[in-house]
Amino acid sequence: MKKKIASLLLAGAMVVSLTACGTGGSGSTAQTGDKKGDGGAKATNELTVWCWDPAFNLYAMKEAEKVYQKDHPDFKLNVVETPWKDIQTKLTTAATSGNLESLPDIMLLQDNAFQKNVISYPDAFQDITGSGVDFSKFAKAKTAYSVVEGKNYGVPFDNGSVVGCYRTDILKEAGYTVDDFKDITWSQYQEMGEKILAKTGKPLLSCQAGESDLIMMMLQSAGGSLFDKDGKPDMVGNATLKKVMETYASLVKSGVLIEVNDWDQYVGTLTNSTVGGTINGCWIMASIQTAEDQSGNWAITNMPKLEGVEGATNYSNNGGSSWAVTSASKNPELAYDFLSKTFAGSTELYETILPKSGAMATYLPVAESKVYGEPQKFFGDKPVYSMITDFASKVPSNNTGVYYYEARDAVATAITKVVAGSDIDAEIKNAEDTVNFAMGK
Amino acid sequence: MVNSNKKRSVGQKQSMAGWAFLTPAVLLIGVMSFLPMIQALFLSFQTGIGNKMKWTGVTNYIRMFKDPVFMQALKNNFIYLVIQVPIMLILALILASLLNHKDLRFKGLFRTAIFLPCATSLVSYAVIFRSLFAVDGLVNNILIKLGFLNTGYNFLGHPDSARIVIILALIWRWTGYNMVFYLSGLQNIEYSVYEAAKIDGASPIQSFFRITVPLLRPTILLTAIMSTNGTLQLFDESVNLTNGGPANATITMSHYIYNVSFKYVPNFGYAASMSYLILFLVAFLAFVQLKVGDKRD
Known part of the structure; x- marks a missing residue:
């Protein structure tokens, strides 16, 4: 009898662990992706694509397929959901083992990782400068992410212009409106945030500890970078960076900014009304809109700007991605034609994907489209998308550099220590040393 | 033929x-x-970005000792090793001898229950521990309800508490696994030995230290080597539970090797040399343990 109970329990444990694997999701989808991705597209009218967000870029790709199918009825697109980290790992594995055939025809790359990958694995990507894609129809600062040594390697996709999102109902409790947060500085932001915290008990802002998104947004809003034009680290003596760190530390100390440990908790603070707002790339609006009960209670405006820093603005950028054609593609001509007729040539496509996914395009002709000017009920009946297009045109450009991720992590380490009480100058020095060390291969 | x-x-x-x-x-x-x-x-004797490698000799091996992040990771690994492995093995030994008791009822149930954590996936248990110890997670809620805390404590936001959470998670996940080894080792000890000790007036504690531990020595040695090996290669917990944070306070060597290969500008030569350091450490520690633990003549 005892044995039976034990074996039953063991069987139960196996079932539990099996379902645990199943709900892991990303793992299993990645595996099927492997199989499908093998050998790229076999048929001449088929392309394989890797991208990661079902509600966003994956959806956009599927709509692009429909647009292209109108003129090419036998065209088939095989879109494989592959999380960004997996794309990066697979790309690295394929390129270093020389097994490029395992890559798809087209893959989506984070703008911040684009240069690093093209420089590390030049053989893996097609130079698409003369492929028929009209790059002049994209914002120049955006195309710059995918240009290496004067050659274009990517078709720009989404835009990560920073928006300040606020809960109008929470602001109201403290006697504020969203207009009070337009064109302000960070100290005004903190002052109002403290009053809101005192009245409602809610912080105004949350962010992920150990990630430097907010730092990078603040830095770029004043045109600052962690690297100079020659790609050398520029942290020690970088007045903008110091101001950013002071501002961040002060926000945390005042309680206006709370740090959470992971992305789910961060989104949770927004959808569970833990905080009164957020500041992030405009793609965050897709996550905000999952809280349907808060419809009409959100509003957007620009972000606060740094004080006493030359070139400070209320605009910045966080994230964004571009499509790359791999050298594994058996049919690069089809890939070029597909991209130039959809993501680089169809306003209709962008008009379809915008209302559903909030995918803000960097394709310039679409900015005048009517769809962009339509008021959005969720965001207090404001034409938020044309507002964001306006923000996007004012974002100062920055240098990402090849060692962008090293620098980001070094700065994240520094800010964690500064918040815990370390000296800012010493930590900035440490961060620069870390990056210099990583670069001294 | x-x-x-x-x-x-x-x-x-x-x-x-x-x-x-x-x-x-x-x-x-x-x-x-x-x-x-x-x-x-x-x-590991080459260097370069991506697949453009060239020979450099032992510079990678010298480089890692100048790398503050790697040194921090090495230190973290040894903190886990020194604190977690002894606690876990002692706990497993105690549980095994309790569950080996002849008159205990529902033995199978208890054994399975303690072994179960080991059947969960590494990623899912790490994610569950992360949400348990979140600022608004279960642990904080209980501590607030019981009056120990006023507001949630950010366990994963402070270096020491984050390490403690990782150690707790490891103990939860692996104690049952080691217990099974001890249980199987205990099956080889004749019950009559305990009976004889009992008749001679030995207390249960005496027979634990004088009979169980010496006779289990080979098994203890085996689990110690396996746990050392596992702890030095720790990866999932660092990535999924704390993401190496706060400020690299919990990052492990394997996690850093992953970052160097896949997250940062790839430097596979350097990553390979760090992996070889881990291999060397595991081999060295296993050798020492064998020398110390194996008393066969």
């Missing part, structure tokens, strides 16, 4: 058959495991 077979002795034939059975496995292990290891060794 027939002729040549006849010339061989029975012993030779048997050893031929033995080799025939071994060959596929040996070939597979050689190609899948030893070949990459040798390639990695060559790689």
Whole structure:
């Protein structure tokens, strides 16, 4: 009898662990992706694509397929959901083992990782400068992410212009409106945030500890970078960076900014009304809109700007991605034609994907489209998308550099220590040393 | 063929058959495991971005001792090793001898329950621990309800508490696994030995230290080496539970190797040399443990 109970329990444990694997999701989808991705597209009218967000870029790709199918009825697109980290790992594995055939025809790359990958694995990507894609129809600062040594390697996709999102109902409790947060500085932001915290008990802002998104947004809003034009680290003596760190530390100390440990908790603070707002790339609006009960209670405006820093603005950028054609593609001509007729040539496509996914395009002709000017009920009946297009045109450009991720992590380490009480100058020095060390291969 | 077979002795034939059975496995292990290891060794003497590598000698091995992040990771690994492994093994030993008791009811149930954590996936248990110890997680809620805290404590936001959470998670996940080894070891100890000790007036604690522990020595040695090995290669907990944070306070060597290979500008030569350091450490510690633990003459 005892044995039976034990074996039953063991069987139960196996079932539990099996379902645990199943709900892991990303793992299993990645595996099927492997199989499908093998050998790229076999048929001449088929392309394989890797991208990661079902509600966003994956959806956009599927709509692009429909647009292209109108003129090419036998065209088939095989879109494989592959999380960004997996794309990066697979790309690295394929390129270093020389097994490029395992890559798809087209893959989506984070703008911040684009240069690093093209420089590390030049053989893996097609130079698409003369492929028929009209790059002049994209914002120049955006195309710059995918240009290496004067050659274009990517078709720009989404835009990560920073928006300040606020809960109008929470602001109201403290006697504020969203207009009070337009064109302000960070100290005004903190002052109002403290009053809101005192009245409602809610912080105004949350962010992920150990990630430097907010730092990078603040830095770029004043045109600052962690690297100079020659790609050398520029942290020690970088007045903008110091101001950013002071501002961040002060926000945390005042309680206006709370740090959470992971992305789910961060989104949770927004959808569970833990905080009164957020500041992030405009793609965050897709996550905000999952809280349907808060419809009409959100509003957007620009972000606060740094004080006493030359070139400070209320605009910045966080994230964004571009499509790359791999050298594994058996049919690069089809890939070029597909991209130039959809993501680089169809306003209709962008008009379809915008209302559903909030995918803000960097394709310039679409900015005048009517769809962009339509008021959005969720965001207090404001034409938020044309507002964001306006923000996007004012974002100062920055240098990402090849060692962008090293620098980001070094700065994240520094800010964690500064918040815990370390000296800012010493930590900035440490961060620069870390990056210099990583670069001294 | 027939002729040549006849010339061989029975012993030779048997050893031929033995080799025939071994060959596929040996070939597979050689190609899948030893070949990459040798390639990695060559790689560890090269440097460069992506697949543009050139020879550099031992610079990678010197470089890692100047790398503050790697040194921090090494230190973290040893903190886990020194604190977690003894606690876990002692706990497993105690549980095993409790559950080996002859008169205990529902033995199977308890054994399974303690072994169960080990059947969960590494990623999911790490994610569950992360949400348990979140600022608004279960642990904080309980502590607030019981009056120990006023507001949630950010366990994963402070270096010491984050390490403690990782150690707790490891103990939860692996104690049952080691207990099973001890339980199987205990089956080889005759119950009459305990009975004789009892008749001679030994207390349960005395018979634990004088009979159980010495007779289990080989098993204890085995689990100690396996746990040392596992702790030095720790990866999932660092990535999924704390993401190496706060400020690299919980990052492990394997996690850093992953970052160097896949997250940062890839430097596989350096990553391979760090992996070889781990190999060296594991081999060295296993050697020491064997010397100290194996009392056979």
